[in-house]
Amino acid sequence: MTDFLDPVLTFIAENPSLAGLICFLAAMGEALFIIGLFVPTTVVLVGAGTLVGLGKLDPVPLFIWTTLGATAGDAISYWIGWRFKDKIKTMWPLNKYAHLVEAGEQFFQKHGGKSVFIGRFVPGVKSVVPGIAGMAGMNFTRFSVVNVTSAFAWTIVHIAPGIIAGSALGAIGQISGRLALVLGALLFVVFLIVMLGRWLILIVLPLFPNxxxxxxxxxxxxxxxxxxxxxxxxxxxxxRSTGMLASALLLLITMPLFFWIVGEVAPGEPMVRADLAILNLFDSLRTPVGDKIMVFMTSLGDGVVVTAVTVAVAAYLFGRKAWRRGTGFIIAMAGTALFVPLFKLMLHRSRPIELYAGADAYSFPSGHATLTAVLFGICAVLIAHDLNRWAKASIFTIAASFVITIGFSRVYLGAHWMSDVLAGLLFGTAMVSAFAFVFGPIHNEKIGRATVAGIVVATLAVFGGWHISSTFDKALLTYEPRSNTEVLTASGWRQSGWQSLPARRIELNGDREEPLVIQYSGSLEHFAHTAEKAGWQLPPKWSLTTAGGFVEGKTPSDSLPILPRSQNGRQPDLVLIRKDTDEAGGRWVLRLWPSRYEILEGGSLQALYLGSVVHEDILRPMGEFSGPRTDVHVPDPADNPALLLPGAQTRQRADGIKVVLATGPEAQVQTGGADKLNRTGR
Structure with missing residues (x-):
């Protein structure tokens, strides 16, 4: 995956002025009157800061460009306010966001001229305060001084976190590039959720005011x-009507989704195949450092920690005589704790690995994801009660990030399928929504929000720390990667075992794609060397130059890099291409993926690979682009390079697809990935 990002990073590094221009436009866009609500500046600037931390960009020009953009945006907003005055409130689409203009006016009246500086850092009003300053007739010279100084500080606040994150990921990448990829993907998902929530609150809801x-x-x-x-x-x-409405809508959405997933985890459904593919993907990304981090997080969701936090919060609620909320909290937690094992026993879905006994031996739904979602979701409801929307958003973001990370750890460690965790999060969210709907309107039970937060954090620190310190080493052994390799004898494989292997490639979404027409046991070096005699060669590696071939209309087919394809979550260990001499511009593409099978022959084990051979037609729309499109999924026997190997045998499946079984000349002790030759062009 990092190899696909290298061309992007190289392009940015070689074109720093373009990166500066992008940051300039983003910073200016967020400062424009109302328009700033639609501009994802934080994403751009944090991403640019991350590239600085990774050593791909020079921080000084980036800082200057961003500061100039923020200054120019505020200046334009000031001019708009000075030019149109109160007419702004009646102009479309600004009239849809009149509440923001009013909030900006109140903010300006309260803080005066310094509101230009402060407002740049306050969500919801930062895109209107400069315009309000112009409407109020603030002196331009004074405005300019405050504008420049605030832009300077604002740039530091937005770029610095990205620099820190980039430096951290760079340091982690020195230990393990795969770990850096996993952590980066997790941070991106959490960040995306936060940004979508922000846009929903600020942009979508005001469009339907009545x-x-x-x-x-x-x-x-x-x-x-x-x-x-x-x-x-x-x-x-x-x-509290808005909160109740949001809770009701969330409940009506999450419960049907939960039961939809229940129907999708039946044997043979695409989600079951997707679960296996995703599990294999995470298995290939695991590292010792990543295992320690994820074991730490998953331990915070163990039953002893969840029980301790539940008892502490319940004791406080009853101690403050918040009888209804305390009772609702106990009912929600007890009901969930009872629901999870009963549903596990009813569904009887096996875990990816054996972990527990009794009902917990089954997988669906994830108890960690479900119980932590209910516990910390209800705690977030109690803490955020009667606070402003931005405080609520912050609290729910922290709680959701914590719960999602625990759920992520269950999939990463192979303790659950992805659908188990998704179902648990959905059911947990539904329970939290029901609690908020029923107990949210209560206003005569006074509880200390800071006290509840302190109890949750302190209990997590004390009991979570004690639990982790006493069980961490054992947990590492429990969740250590496990080999699921299956051994077949050579004779049994050739006679009938070949039929038990996957017949088609499985995508990450569970869809069945092109047939797997090769089963090869042996050295990839030998396979590549034999195929080379028939014109098969390694594809071009991904680089800025080869990627540019896609936007040129005359790029030869053998000069285009290969687009990635996974089989059951695994990346190919060998990719070869052959130019099609019978069709102008086409090519054949062979991919060999590792399987979980090994062949025992002559006292030695050989890894077994599954392969596909497809034909790609190179489309050239308007003569300006070159785009590969798969037009043949099953090759003629003559186009299957596995037949070039000595002793290759052809078998035919019930659907008429012919599969070639082949072996290498030598018997080597191999494991699934020990014979990788880095032949994927990456």
């Missing part, structure tokens, strides 16, 4: 008790 009130009025006109209750509790004037 929908909420119209629905409530419709219920109010009905005389039955249910409609009247809905009208009272979901009235926009009700201080």
């Amino acid at each position: 929908t909420h009130a119209a629905i409530v009025r419709g219920f109010a006109r009905r005389e039955d008790r249910v409609s009247q209750w809905i009208a009272r509790n979901f009235d926009p004037a009700h201080p």
Whole structure:
């Protein structure tokens, strides 16, 4: 994967002025009046800072460009406010965000001229404060001084975290590039969730300002008790109506999704194949350092830690005489703790590895993901109660990140399938939504938000620390990578065993793709050398030059790098191409993937590889691009290079697809990845 990023990083490193221009436009865009709501500046600047930390960009020009962009954006917003004054409030689409303009006016009235500096760091008002300053007639010279100094500080705040993250990932990458990839992917997912939530709150919801009130009025006109209750509790004037509405919608979404996943984990469904492919992918990314980090996180979700936090929070709620919330909390946790093992026993889905006995021996849903989602989700509801939306967003982001990381650790360590964790998170979210819906409107039970947060953190630190210190070494052994290799005798494989191997390539989403027409046991070096005699060669490696061939209309087929394809989560160990002499611009592509099988022959074990041979037609739309498109998924026997190997045999499946069985000349003791020759062009 890092090899695919290298061309991008190289391009940025070789074109620093372009990177500076992008940062300039992003910083300016976020500062523009209202438009800044739509510009993902944080993503761009943190990403640029990460490249600085990785040594791909010079920080000084990047800092200058970003500061200039932020300064220019505020200056333009100031001019818009000075030019149009109060007309702004009636102009489309600005009139859809009148509440932000009003918030900016209140902010400016409260803080005066220094609001230009402070407002740049306050979500929700930073895109309107400069315009409000212009509307209020703030002196331009004074505004410019504050503008430049605030842009300077703002740039540091946005780029510095990326530099730190890039430096950390670079250091981790020196230990293990795979670990850096896993951590980077996890951070990206969490960051994406936060950004989508931000856009939903600031951009999408204001576009439908009257929908909420119209629905409530419709219920109010009905005389039955249910409609009247809905009208009272979901009235926009009700201080907690928005939260209740959000909880109800989340509940209506998550529960159907949970039961949809239940139906998708039946044997033979695509999600089952996707689970196996994802498990294999994570297995290939595991490292000793990554194992320690993930064991640490998964231990924080163990039953003893969850129980300790539950008891501590419940004791505090009852101690403060918050009887209804305390009772609801206990019901939610106890109900979830009862639901998980009962559902495991009902579904009887096996785990990827053997871990526990009894109901916990089964996999669906993940108890770690479900219970931590309910526990820390309800704690987040209690802590965020009656706070402003940005405080709520921050609290729920922290809780969600913690729970998602624990769920991620279960898949990484092979303790659960991905669908187990997704189902657990969905059910847990539904329980939290139900709790927030029922107990959110309660206002006469006073609890200390900071106290609840302190109890949760302290209990995690004390009991979690004690639990990890006493069980960490044992947990590392429990979750250590396990080989699932299956050995076949050479004679048994040739006679009937070949039929038990996968017939088609399985994508990460579980879809079955092109047939696997080669089963080869032996040295990849020997296979490549034999195929070379028939015109098969290594594909070009990915680089800035070869990647540029896709945008040129006359690039020969043998000069284009190969697009990645995985088989059951594994990357190919050998990729070869052969130019098609019968068709202008086409090529044949062979891929060999490692399997979990080994062949026993002559007292030695040989790794068994599964392969496909497909034909790619090179499309050239408008004569300006070169794009490979697979047009033949099953080759004629003459086009299968495995037949070139001495002793190769052809077998035919029930669907008519012919499979070539071949072996190398020597018997070597090999494991699944021991014979990799780095022949994928990466």
